[in-house]
Amino acid sequence: MLVPATCENCNQATKIDIDLFKGRTVDCARCGKPVPPPEKFEIGAGVVVGNKYCLDDRIGESLLGEIYHGHDVTNRAEVRVNIMYDKGDADEEAATRFMQEIEVLSSLQHNHLLSATESGKDHNMFFFVTPHVVGTTLQDYVAKGRRLDEVTAATYLLAVADALRYIWTEKRLIHRDVKPQHILIRAGNEAILTGFDIAKFSGENSSNALTGLGYTIGTPEYMSPEQVQASADIDFRSDMYSLGVVMYELTTGINPFADPAQVVVLQQQMEKIPQPIGSVVQGFSVEFSNLVGSMLEKDRNDRFQNWNQLIVTTKDVLNRATRRSGASTEGNIVIPKWGAIAAAAGLLLSLSLNVVLAFLLARAL
Numbered sequence: 001m002l003v004p005a006t007c008e009n010c011n012q013a014t015k016i017d018i019d020l021f022k023g024r025t026v027d028c029a030r031c032g033k034p035v036p037p038p039e040k041f042e043i044g045a046g047v048v049v050g051n052k053y054c055l056d057d058r059i060g061e062s063l064l065g066e067i068y069h070g071h072d073v074t075n076r077a078e079v080r081v082n083i084m085y086d087k088g089d090a091d092e093e094a095a096t097r098f099m100q101e102i103e104v105l106s107s108l109q110h111n112h113l114l115s116a117t118e119s120g121k122d123h124n125m126f127f128f129v130t131p132h133v134v135g136t137t138l139q140d141y142v143a144k145g146r147r148l149d150e151v152t153a154a155t156y157l158l159a160v161a162d163a164l165r166y167i168w169t170e171k172r173l174i175h176r177d178v179k180p181q182h183i184l185i186r187a188g189n190e191a192i193l194t195g196f197d198i199a200k201f202s203g204e205n206s207s208n209a210l211t212g213l214g215y216t217i218g219t220p221e222y223m224s225p226e227q228v229q230a231s232a233d234i235d236f237r238s239d240m241y242s243l244g245v246v247m248y249e250l251t252t253g254i255n256p257f258a259d260p261a262q263v264v265v266l267q268q269q270m271e272k273i274p275q276p277i278g279s280v281v282q283g284f285s286v287e288f289s290n291l292v293g294s295m296l297e298k299d300r301n302d303r304f305q306n307w308n309q310l311i312v313t314t315k316d317v318l319n320r321a322t323r324r325s326g327a328s329t330e331g332n333i334v335i336p337k338w339g340a341i342a343a344a345a346g347l348l349l350s351l352s353l354n355v356v357l358a359f360l361l362a363r364a365l
């Protein structure tokens with residue numbers, strides 16, 4: 001691991017391999033004077049991980065560690081670096097989960113997922129690298145009180161559902177933490193699913209559903225009833241429910257299960273039936289409202305029974321909403337039909353001129 005250091009003689013900035021030169025000095029490239037490595041340092045801007053990825057700034061955190069925006073020192077390509085400190089036996093379970101996340105992300109190949117391009121251990125931490133995404137998360141929408149219209153919501157729903165379909169059908173993987181914070185919207189209005197910290201393979205030991213403290217793993221406001229109960233046979237329909245909560249919140253501006261008391265949130269996930277979207281806000285079709293309602297059924301047997309059913313229904317809802325709104329979706333970008341608008345404007349102008357000419361002719365006669 002390379003850490004920043006400064007020559008006390010000429011103030012030349014340099015980087016020192018903290019492992020290689022521990023207790024030793026390195027000569028300054030400018031004045032030749034010895035530069036000792038810092039006695040203490042913190043992970044942050046300027047640190048180079050794996051002798052290749054320079055951390056620029058901290059952009060967030062995950063359940064298991066921290067996320068940094070950085071760049072590849074060999075070609076300046078922007079990257080996201082996820083790190084987790086190795087605490088030894090004190091947190092062996094977390095280290096195992098982090099390594100599993102690396103294994104999972106390294107094998108993913110999908111347009112709406114971020115794949116890990118490199119991973120390793122450096123000094124006292126594990127790390128993995130993914131491409132950098134320029135954009136925002138749906139959590140930013142929630143924080144700013146922004147709501148999605150039906151076309152945009154159905155577009156994002158379709159993208160994330162397809163990503164979840166892929167990880168289930170190809171990997172038998174359950175995400176277990178689908179929420180606004182883990183859905184990135186990058187340039188081009190394209191949704192990307194992230195946050196595989198607690199993903200679980202189907203049939204994996206159900207003890208992974210609990211932490212050492214006995215708390216149910218996941219984010220209570222978005223957990224399915226079966227996830228709340230830590231069911232041993234949890235499957236893709238749990239992620240479907242969580243995605244339904246996300247869509248409900250992003251369209252109504254309300255998380256239907258939110259409460260200051262976590263125990264109340266968990267109880268409401270088991271019992272509370274949210275009002276249909278159409279009865280909470282205007283501008284949404286019955287079809288879209290029913291679609292999300294089906295995703296939020298308490299009994300998983302009453303939800304869509306495979307991802308393809310949900311995707312086909314969502315495409316139909318999106319096409320109908322697109323026609324109603326006079327917009328088209330190309331590459332997941334909502335684009336007004338300016339050609340139709342221009343034609344209508346031209347026709348209106350032509351009619352107006354004809355009326356004026358008729359009026360002037362009548363007066364002349």
